[in-house]
Amino acid sequence: MYFAMNRFRVALGQEEAFEAVWKGRDSSLAEMAGFIEFHLLRGESVPEEGYTPFISKSTWESKDAFLAWTKSENFRAAHRSAGDNRAMYLGPPKFEGYTVVEGA
Template sequence: MFFAMNRFRIVVGHEEAFENIWKGRDSSLADMPGFQSFHLLRGDTNAEEGYTLFASHSVWASKDDFTAWTKSENFRQAHKNAADNRAIYLGPPKFEGFSLVEGA
């Protein structure tokens, strides 16, 4: 099992726009072999630094399945307009990938 996460720092005041981008996109994740689940998570706001933390969290049967997604046409289509909203991000997203060690 492989967990793929991206952390996003979203400029305060643009949280709803960011959420709507994710809710409105057609990711086709469910069509990909090995895909198991997806969640978009909202964290705390750091008013001092001017951002709200978000994380995308997807679960895959294997790292190879996730890698295949990142090289797919579905991935390209899901991310084709990402640069259009650059102003709402405080820096680029930070990717983190994890393999399952133990789970229940």
């Protein structure tokens, strides 16, 4: 199993707009072989640094299944307008990928 996560620092006051972008997009993840589930996670705001952390987390059967998604037309379509929302973020998202070592 493979977890793919992007960490976002969303500018204070932009949280609802950021969530609306994610809720309104058609990612077609469910159509991809090896896709298991997706969650958008919202952390506690960090007022002294001016942001609220968010994580987009997708779960895949394997790293190869995730990599196939990143090379697909569905991926390109889902991320086509990502640059339109840069004003919401403090810097680019940070990707982290993890392979399960042990789990129940």
